[in-house]
Structure formats: C-alpha cells, structure tokens
Amino acid sequence: MAHISPDFIQHIQKQLPANIQLEELLEACQRPLRKSLRANLLSSTPEILQAELESLGYTLTPIPWCDEGFWIDETEKAPPDNLGNWLPHLQGQCYIQEASSMLPVKALLHDFSYSESSTFLDMAAAPGSKTTQLAAQLNNQGLIVANELSSSRLKGLHHNLQRCGVKNTALSHADGRLFGDKTPQFFDAILLDAPCGGEGTVRKDEQALANWDIASVQSISELQKELICSAYRALKPGGRLVYSTCTLSKEENQDVCDYLLQTYGEDISVKTLAGLFEGADKAVTQEGYLHVYPNTYDCEGFFVACFEKSTKVEVTKTALSDSQHKKFTHLPQKTFEQLQSYCGNFGWDISPLRDKLKNKSNRGRNEEVWYINEDMEALNQQFKLNRFGIKLFELNKHGPKLQHQAVVSFGQDFTQQIVPLSSEQARDYYQGKDIFLEHSHKPPQHKEVIVTYQGAPLGLAKHLGNKLKNNLPRDLVRDKAF
Numbered sequence: 001m002a003h004i005s006p007d008f009i010q011h012i013q014k015q016l017p018a019n020i021q022l023e024e025l026l027e028a029c030q031r032p033l034r035k036s037l038r039a040n041l042l043s044s045t046p047e048i049l050q051a052e053l054e055s056l057g058y059t060l061t062p063i064p065w066c067d068e069g070f071w072i073d074e075t076e077k078a079p080p081d082n083l084g085n086w087l088p089h090l091q092g093q094c095y096i097q098e099a100s101s102m103l104p105v106k107a108l109l110h111d112f113s114y115s116e117s118s119t120f121l122d123m124a125a126a127p128g129s130k131t132t133q134l135a136a137q138l139n140n141q142g143l144i145v146a147n148e149l150s151s152s153r154l155k156g157l158h159h160n161l162q163r164c165g166v167k168n169t170a171l172s173h174a175d176g177r178l179f180g181d182k183t184p185q186f187f188d189a190i191l192l193d194a195p196c197g198g199e200g201t202v203r204k205d206e207q208a209l210a211n212w213d214i215a216s217v218q219s220i221s222e223l224q225k226e227l228i229c230s231a232y233r234a235l236k237p238g239g240r241l242v243y244s245t246c247t248l249s250k251e252e253n254q255d256v257c258d259y260l261l262q263t264y265g266e267d268i269s270v271k272t273l274a275g276l277f278e279g280a281d282k283a284v285t286q287e288g289y290l291h292v293y294p295n296t297y298d299c300e301g302f303f304v305a306c307f308e309k310s311t312k313v314e315v316t317k318t319a320l321s322d323s324q325h326k327k328f329t330h331l332p333q334k335t336f337e338q339l340q341s342y343c344g345n346f347g348w349d350i351s352p353l354r355d356k357l358k359n360k361s362n363r364g365r366n367e368e369v370w371y372i373n374e375d376m377e378a379l380n381q382q383f384k385l386n387r388f389g390i391k392l393f394e395l396n397k398h399g400p401k402l403q404h405q406a407v408v409s410f411g412q413d414f415t416q417q418i419v420p421l422s423s424e425q426a427r428d429y430y431q432g433k434d435i436f437l438e439h440s441h442k443p444p445q446h447k448e449v450i451v452t453y454q455g456a457p458l459g460l461a462k463h464l465g466n467k468l469k470n471n472l473p474r475d476l477v478r479d480k481a482f
Helices: 006-013 022-029 046-055 099-109 129-137 151-163 176-182 214-234 254-267 333-346 351-356 374-382 404-413 423-430
Strands: 036-039 060-063 066-072 094-096 119-122 143-147 169-172 187-193 235-245 268-270 290-292 302-309 357-360 367-371 390-396 399-402 418-420 448-453 456-463 467-470
Touching: 006 022, 036 046, 046 060, 046 066, 066 099, 094 129, 099 129, 099 187, 099 235, 099 290, 099 302, 119 129, 129 143, 129 151, 129 187, 143 374, 151 169, 151 404, 169 374, 176 214, 187 214, 214 235, 214 254, 235 254, 254 268, 254 302, 333 357, 333 390, 333 399, 351 357, 390 404, 404 448, 404 456, 423 448, 423 456
Parallel strands: 119 143, 119 187, 143 169, 187 235, 418 448
Antiparallel strands: 036 066, 036 094, 060 066, 235 302, 268 302, 290 302, 357 367, 367 390, 390 399, 448 456, 456 467
C-alpha cells in the first residue's frame, strides 16, 4: 500500500478543483495502476494487435485519447509482470506505455500543420515512449531530435528506437537548457516532458509520495522554468510547444506555464486542449490545460499544456555549419551498384534510398554504409549529436554484409530470403539460441536469411540446412523472453 505524506495531503487539498474530491483522489492513489500498451504503427495496427492479444485470452479496452492505445483488463486475464521481455514488445509490435503519457504527443500533433521537412525536438526523451509514438504518427517522416541528459539512459533510448523501426530520429546528449541558445528558432514543434517530482506515479511507485517535501517541489520548478524558456527560444515562429509532467502540484505545472507566458507576453499563446478527445472536459483547466488526477480516468496523474509561438516574432535564422570535417562522405556510384546487386538477393530495392546513403571510413576497420538524413548531418555540425543515422552495411574484402539495424528498419521491404518463425522459435531467437528446423532441407540460394514473426522482421540468421544460426546482436539478447 502506498504511503502518502500528510504534508502532501494538506498541500494538494488546497489546490484541488471542485470536481476532484480528496477522498476519491487518495483512494485512487492506493489502487494498482492499470497496465496499458500502444500498437506501434510502424510495424503493426491496432486491429492486428488487438486480435493477437485477444486470441491469447486478454481483454482490451480502448484508450479515449489514443487510437492505437489499449488498457488490459486484468480481471479477465492479467498480463505477465515483466512485459519488457514479452514477445510482442520485443519485436516492436507494441510499446508498453502508461495511458496518460500518450497525451502529450496527441496534443502536439492535434490540428497542427506539419510536413515531411518539419523538425521536432523531444527535449527529455528517455526511455523513448513519446519519441517512438511521435515517429510512428509521422510515419518516419521529418526529423526528430531525441535529447536525454542522463548518459545511463541513452542506451535504452537508442534500443527502443531501434526496436520500433524508427528511422527519422537522431539522439543528443545535452542539457535541455542549451537548446535555446545553440539552436534558436530551429524546431517546428517541441515536446518537453519535463523532469518532475513524479507525484502522479504513486499508483506504480508506492514510495513516490512517502517523503514528499515542498522545498523539492519548488526547487525542481525553477529547473522547469529554465527548460520551458529554452524550448520557447528554440521554437520557430508559428511553432508549437507542449509542456507535460507526471506530477500534480501547480508549482510544477500551472506556475511554470504562467512564468513562460509572463516572460514572453504576446509572443506566445495557449492552445486549448478542451476538445482534444471526447471526455477531455473532465480534466481541462480554465486556462485550457489538461490536469489529470489519478482518479480522473483511472490512470497515472499527468499534466499537459500546449502553446503556440506567434508568427510575428522576428525570425532569426539558425545558421548550420557546413564543416569540411564530416563524419560521412558521398557514396560512390560503383559502391551503390555493388550494394544494389547484393540487395537483390533479398528482393530489396534500395534505389529510393540512394540520396540518403553515405559512406563512413573507419581507420583500420571495414568501411560502413549508413542511411543518413542530411538535416541530421547538418545539425550535427551545429549541435553535437550522440547518435544519428542507421548502419545498413559493412563492406569488407568479401563484399557487403547486411546489418541488424537494416533488417529492423527496412525489413518490410524485403521479399526474398525470409524464414517465418513460430512463437516458440521467435522466443528462442530473442534468447540468443539457434533455431533447429524440423526437417533438414536445402538452404535457400544464400545462407544469409531474414527471420520474421507474424510478418514482422526480427533480425538475421545463417541458414545451415538443419538449423538457423542466430545472428542477433548480443546486447539485444533477452534471456527471459516469453
């Protein structure tokens, strides 16, 4: 049972709106959080995911503000505890994500005009739930910069982007307060899911409110104000900014928004979220924000505010450097033709990718071919990116060698050298095991094959006739996959 500090109870009681009763709020805080997930639109659909999970005995309830989101009815059949090792999650068919955290991306794109050249910033991105949701909504178009200050969380963020087949996102490792000065007026839209006190997470973290302290709330509020002002400065005129937290106190929510509005006056305005989805009126504030308490929709507590920057703000063009010391070089035509011939073995036509294929030379090591968005490379000259692009091939004396990232990101375009796996075989594959085939038979034309599960590419294997030798990268092996 969650332990809630009496100081917090006294504090929040003074801030509750008329439609939220303290007793109901505290009662909701003691209930376990409903498990929820989102279909990854880059590799599946809500209909396919729902059909698969219902065939396994689960009952799903749609989430009102996310067309691809579902709650799992645990009264019918409870899902396993460690859903991170669940096969549909590992293969990128779905993302285990709290329902209310699906709101910020919905707010960011709702009635917002964007194009294939639009630039987005997720200022505090790890572990990647909102970045992957945004990339899926954009169908991998445009450019997303996913920033994370914590170096320890960057690897997990990268893994989740890779697992979900995200191709339009670069990673940066920086203090969010730097973007306003380093990339002024660069982004069309910015999502700031700010670091916060986490008061709304009490239903999954019983200690979230045990040692609550107003001084900590006020301290983190000062950081949030710096971050939101940095986001404003990095936003293009006419751009959109969404600020969100998973906390409940006004000091970290409405007060931060008030500070932004007071600082920049008529240059920024509130975009009301009153009509964001049916039932939003239960959470909308008088300012037009969404303040979701744990008992509002029986989910995690959350706050979302949406702003639009005036088109009248004087434009200061961000000059991106064109350094001659670039990490990547133009791919020679001869190399492209070699790759094109090699990819024909898989029925993969890479000609649509021609303009985004780049060469990378490594001293004393094999050369590599990467899929690179030119905007990412240009931005890297201005604001050092941690990771960007997708490694597709290594080139050695024997010719090209396909890489795991290529299969996960472009596997839907492959038509040959494909070996479908059963659910048991797919679990074995993620556990790093070789796959023994029931009947020995002649390998396909080439030993290198793509293994799939329910049409989704999992990775590479070597066909040896009576078995498939597992080529899943070691850092992706999950010993407890189920």
